[in-house]
Each structure stands twice: as structure tokens, then as C-alpha cells.
Amino acid sequence: MREHLEDWEWAQTLVRFTDRRPPDEVVQSVRAVPLVGNGVVVCRLSDGTAFLPGGTREEGESVDACMRRELAEEAGFLVTGHPRWFAAHSGVSYHRVPYKPYAPFPLKAWLWGVVEGEIVGPPTNPAGAEQVASVSVLRPEDAVDLLEKEGRGYAQALRFWMNSGASIEF
Known part of the structure; x- marks a missing residue:
């Protein structure tokens, strides 16, 4: 894989x-x-911003537990398989200080995984978190097109997963 450096100003x-x-x-x-069937779950905020669900780990939380929690909060999604990190x-x-007192600093990473499941209800939208207005299941190609303008690596990661095959794990 050819890697290049990007400046994510929003995350400093x-x-x-x-x-x-x-x-x-x-x-x-x-x-x-x-994944729900052959489709990818995409969330939207009330301003129309589209994103793939996920978020910050809580103190002491495993990466798998974080994924399960974030998917329920942002998409009403119940994980039925094991995350495959790719x-x-x-x-x-x-930045001068960690994002959260317990968060890694200055090294940090956003880990991408694919997981199967189903939408079982609306997003729980906890207080203080992003408030998701809608959840859709799109063909992967349509999700890439939608997410391309959003930045934050969404389309990049989804395209990489699509081109690498669903079974990739590292």
C-alpha cells in the first residue's frame, strides 16, 4: 500500500x-x-453531513466494545458478527494536550473495521454526542460517492476495503 501524509486540521x-x-x-x-446484507450503513446529521459511524473510545474500553457501542448510538445497529479490522x-x-485525559498522545490512530449486523431501531443519540438525523443502507459504490466530499477518510477507507476484499484482516 502506498502511504502518504495528510494534515487533519480538525484533529490537529x-x-x-x-x-x-x-x-x-x-x-x-x-x-x-x-454491513446489512450487501449494503453499507451511512449516517447523516440534520445539516446533511454524511459519515460512517464510529467514535472515540471511552476510558478502558476495548476497540471491539467501542465499535459495538458507537454503532448502536449512531445507527441503531446491532453487531451480529466479529469486527474485521482492515x-x-x-x-x-x-495539539498541546490530549483530546481526552486518558486518550493516547501524541501518537493516535483511528482504526477501521468492517462488521455485519442489522438495524434494530433508531440511533440512541446520547447527550453530548453527534445527533444523527437519518440512517441509510446504500450500495458500497453509492456510499463512496456520497462520502467523497466529506473528508475525514471515510471514502478512502471504504474504497480500500472494497478493493481489498471483504476477508482482509490484519
Whole structure:
């Protein structure tokens, strides 16, 4: 895989997209490619912003538990399979302090996984979190097209997963 450096100003972090799994202790956040049948679950905020669900780990939370929690909160998604981790955005923060007191710093990573499941209800939208307005299941190609303009590595990770095959795991 050809890796290049990107400046994620929103996270104040220089990152590389890689197929190498970072150590769990530097994983700040998990991101999911949630599958329902042959489709990918995509969430939208009330302003129309589209994203793949995922988020920041809680203190002491495993990456698998974080994925299950974030999918329920943001998509009403029940995980029925085991996450298959396939890529990461890994980097070094240039912020002065950690994002959360317990979060890894200055090394951090956003771990990407694919997982099967089903939508069992609306997003739980806990207070203080992103408030998801709608959840859709799209063909993977349509999800890439929608997410391309959003940044934050969504389309990049989804395209990589699609081109690598569903069985990739690292």
C-alpha cells in the first residue's frame, strides 16, 4: 500500500492511511463499515453531513466494545458478527494536550473495521454526542460517492476495503 501524509486540521494530527494495525493503546477512535446484507450503513446529521459511524473510545474500553457501542448510538445497529479490522489512519498530534485525559498522545490512530449486523431501531443519540438525523443502507459504490466530499477518510477507507476484499484482516 502506498502511504502518504495528510494534515487533519480538525484533529490537529498528521496522519497516514495504512493497512498496518497500530497497537491498541494508540487507538483513540474506531470507525466502521457496517454491513446489512450487501449494503453499507451511512449516517447523516440534520445539516446533511454524511459519515460512517464510529467514535472515540471511552476510558478502558476495548476497540471491539467501542465499535459495538458507537454503532448502536449512531445507527441503531446491532453487531451480529466479529469486527474485521482492515486499516487505520495513524498519526502524530500537534495539539498541546490530549483530546481526552486518558486518550493516547501524541501518537493516535483511528482504526477501521468492517462488521455485519442489522438495524434494530433508531440511533440512541446520547447527550453530548453527534445527533444523527437519518440512517441509510446504500450500495458500497453509492456510499463512496456520497462520502467523497466529506473528508475525514471515510471514502478512502471504504474504497480500500472494497478493493481489498471483504476477508482482509490484519
